[in-house]
Amino acid sequence: MVLKLWSYLLGYVIIMVTGPGLEKFLNLTSQRRIPLWNIKRLREDVLIASLRVGGFRHLRPLLGKCGCRVKIKRKVGLPFFCAHLRRRWALCAGALLCLVAACLLAGQIWFIQLVGCPGHLEKTVRRQLAAAGLVIGARRSQLDPNQIAERIVARTEALAWAGVEFHGTLAKVRVVPKTMPKVPKRGPCHLTATRDAEIIHLIVYSGQGQVAPGEMVKKGQIIVSGQVSYGPDEANPLVRDTGRELVEPKVENTHASAFVEGRFWLEGYGEVQGQQIEKIQLQRKILAREYYLGCVRLWQRSVAKRELTMRVEGIERVLYKPLGIRVVTRWGIVEQEKKLDPEKVAYQLAQEQIRQQLGPKEKIQYLKHIVLREGELVRVKILAECKGPVAVEKPFQPKAEEGEEKFEQERGSEDRADPGAQPLRPPG
Amino acid sequence: MKAPGKKVGKALVELLELPRDIVFDLPRIMLSGNNQLIMENHKGIIEYGPDKIRINTRLGEVVVHGSGLVIVTILPEEITICGRISAVSFGDWGVGKSWS
Numbered sequence: 001m002v003l004k005l006w007s008y009l010l011g012y013v014i015i016m017v018t019g020p021g022l023e024k025f026l027n028l029t030s031q032r033r034i035p036l037w038n039i040k041r042l043r044e045d046v047l048i049a050s051l052r053v054g055g056f057r058h059l060r061p062l063l064g065k066c067g068c069r070v071k072i073k074r075k076v077g078l079p080f081f082c083a084h085l086r087r088r089w090a091l092c093a094g095a096l097l098c099l100v101a102a103c104l105l106a107g108q109i110w111f112i113q114l115v116g117c118p119g120h121l122e123k124t125v126r127r128q129l130a131a132a133g134l135v136i137g138a139r140r141s142q143l144d145p146n147q148i149a150e151r152i153v154a155r156t157e158a159l160a161w162a163g164v165e166f167h168g169t170l171a172k173v174r175v176v177p178k179t180m181p182k183v184p185k186r187g188p189c190h191l192t193a194t195r196d197a198e199i200i201h202l203i204v205y206s207g208q209g210q211v212a213p214g215e216m217v218k219k220g221q222i223i224v225s226g227q228v229s230y231g232p233d234e235a236n237p238l239v240r241d242t243g244r245e246l247v248e249p250k251v252e253n254t255h256a257s258a259f260v261e262g263r264f265w266l267e268g269y270g271e272v273q274g275q276q277i278e279k280i281q282l283q284r285k286i287l288a289r290e291y292y293l294g295c296v297r298l299w300q301r302s303v304a305k306r307e308l309t310m311r312v313e314g315i316e317r318v319l320y321k322p323l324g325i326r327v328v329t330r331w332g333i334v335e336q337e338k339k340l341d342p343e344k345v346a347y348q349l350a351q352e353q354i355r356q357q358l359g360p361k362e363k364i365q366y367l368k369h370i371v372l373r374e375g376e377l378v379r380v381k382i383l384a385e386c387k388g389p390v391a392v393e394k395p396f397q398p399k400a401e402e403g404e405e406k407f408e409q410e411r412g413s414e415d416r417a418d419p420g421a422q423p424l425r426p427p428g
Numbered sequence: 429m430k431a432p433g434k435k436v437g438k439a440l441v442e443l444l445e446l447p448r449d450i451v452f453d454l455p456r457i458m459l460s461g462n463n464q465l466i467m468e469n470h471k472g473i474i475e476y477g478p479d480k481i482r483i484n485t486r487l488g489e490v491v492v493h494g495s496g497l498v499i500v501t502i503l504p505e506e507i508t509i510c511g512r513i514s515a516v517s518f519g520d521w522g523v524g525k526s527w528s
Contacts, residue, residue, distance in 0.1 A: 023476050033503070
């Protein structure tokens with residue numbers, strides 16, 4: 001390989017030697033150290049061989065000795081190629097220009113591909129990429145993909161991650177948008193009592209508490225108000241500490257939020273007349289099968305006898321849809337009667353009534369029942385002590401300047417009551 | 429009868445364990461598979477054809493039989509032959525000429 005490359009760089013000729021003494025010619029060339037290679041004998045008096053350009057001159061004295069003639073068949077190598085191109089300088093210049101242009105253009109970004117970018121963010125991301133220098137026609141060597149990725153993530157709030165890769169003239173920008181949790185729109189609201197209850201726990205997160213733990217509330221009463229009014233003493237601690245006067249009172253409408261737990265009492269009532277019998281389902285039995293073609297019944301087959309204490313139900317099954325054959329299977333459920341305690345049944349009815357009044361997070365803490373018997377009639381009354389959240393959000397429309405007006409009115413009345421009162425001043 | 433110089437030389441080579449091909453200019457043949465043959469210390473080509481090449485050596489001639497034989501390189505000390513080599517024979521190697 002190296003020899004071939006070296007021969008190509010220096011240039012060589014493929015010669016055709018004709019004559020009777022070809023072996024003598026080969027021996028003489030080897031003795032004179034004229035290197036020949038790829039020697040092929042074509043005919044008895046013809047052979048071809050490759051020879052360096054410099055060695056060709058030394059062949060002439062040998063040819064006379066062996067009676068051969070030499071003819072150059074082909075000239076191969078870089079010197080010959082250059083000599084050939086010397087006459088075609090425009091072609092060389094064009095090729096060189098093409099090579100330079102290809103090298104220059106290959107070092108630039110011609111395509112920008114965004115992967116994983118939602119439609120509404122595409123413009124923003126492209127704008128940020130342009131600001132970071134990644135535009136069509138930018139030099140790839142002057143761009144740092146990590147730096148660009150960091151920059152677009154830092155400047156686009158909607159993006160969680162970005163990665164930039166260069167593949168030749170293509171800049172592949174992968175972005176992952178942030179998935180934000182859906183926050184419901186929360187307007188101002190109060191927390192009102194869902195029922196008459198005693199407040200056990202009250203922890204206010206936002207808003208202003210209107211009741212204290214241990215107090216009784218009525219249904220609809222505001223427990224935590226969404227309107228928080230700040231007086232001059234409350235709004236700014238500096239006023240309280242330094243006695244500085246607060247110029248503007250403030251009312252804020254907030255979405256009241258609190259942990260409110262209350263205790264409440266519910267009543268349940270149940271009554272039962274006479275002996276109660278419960279039917280217990282024992283087992284299912286197939287009674288009959290009916291075969292239909294469309295609406296026409298083809299055949300009916302009884303499987304088991306229908307008993308007295310049996311409820312009948314039918315189930316349809318389509319077996320052969322293309323033909324329209326429909327099989328209706330009739331099932332029967334064997335039932336058994338069981339005598340029940342009337343007091344127990346009445347108790348269950350009363351308890352069920354209480355359960356219906358309870359909310360999902362409300363629990364029964366304590367039950368007390370009273371039983372009344374009048375002949376065969378049994379009455380049961382249950383009093384249940386329950387615990388659970390007793391507040392519900394009640395939105396309201398904030399009125400502008402409502403709080404301020406109220407505050408001004410209060411302030412005015414105070415001024416009237418004490419005309420000599422002075423505004424608070426810092427001590428000293 | 430061997431010449432006295434050769435006898436001394438042979439004894440010296442055996443005594444000093446010198447390579448014979450270098451000391452006595454013996455032909456050295458290297459055959460790679462049946463595709464390439466390299467011969468060193470040759471004395472020229474006697475006959476060259478695509479099926480048969482006869483190479484002269486100091487001890488006699490070496491005949492390479494095969495098909496599509498091509499002399500890849502020919503130098504004063506070395507000759508490389510490529511092609512499908514079927515046989516290598518030694519013709520006219522007299523007893524007195526051998527160094528076995």
